[in-house]
Amino acid sequence: MSRDLQHRLHTRVDLAVKVLDLPLSAEDIERLAVELTPAVKAILAEGADTAAELAPITYAVAETADPGERCVSEWAGCTSAIHPDVPEDCPAALLALELRRVQSDMTYTDVPRPADLVLTVRPRTLRAWEWWLQRLSIDTDTVERLGRTVTGTGRYGEVTVHLRGDNVGALLDDEAAQQSAARLSGAFAGHPW
Known part of the structure; x- marks a missing residue:
């Protein structure tokens, strides 16, 4: 293309x-x-x-139960869901809790199984998105862009993390446009028109 x-x-x-x-x-x-x-x-x-x-957005990142079968709570702008059969002290739930306490970028967490965490973040910068990728050891081979959303899967300790970055696609587009504009301004500096 x-x-x-x-x-x-x-x-x-x-x-x-x-x-x-x-x-x-x-x-x-x-x-x-x-x-x-x-x-x-x-x-x-x-x-x-x-x-x-x-x-409508289809979430096919992790197999989940019926949304009605979830214990849902909201804390500091982040909606959290956990399957009722999953213990609240399992590794995925504890990781979600730890991240919610220290990160304001998080908008949604879901714990469908004790070792699986579905995490949605809305980073404000590409540097913040890169921090999430590094922090959660997201495998670059799994990173996919779907319009404005970017997803990836990684492991944090014994937890498989399915990361979803809302609006990251727009951040990538803005970065590409800024790089092009900078190269153009340097290429045509001093040109008579």
Whole structure:
């Protein structure tokens, strides 16, 4: 997709340069297309995210019981659920409790089994998201992006953690756009137009 998008963008930029009679060489046009591709890709993804936000989200990260069969509580803006057959002092429940006490990014925890924790966070920065990935030893091979949501699975001690990052996709798009803008501003600094 990126190569195809880059080619289509190059064609459009080349046409615009010719129509507007801008003093750009073929090399400048190529570089402009390469540098703009991530930003345009982010804009296109934003449009796709809007549609994804309207669709219901399917949670297929961990097998869970009927939501009606959960003990649910809320503390400091974080909704916590635990299966009634799971002891409250099991490793997954204790990890969820520990993280809830010290992290304000958490929005949801679910303990379907004694050694499984489903954790939803909404980090404010990419650095915060990277902290979660490192802290919970999330395997990079399991990290997947689904629109604005990024998921991954890892192990923390004896607990399997299914991490879900709300709005992390938007943070990644913003970072890519900022990097492209910085490269463009450096590439065309001092250009006469």
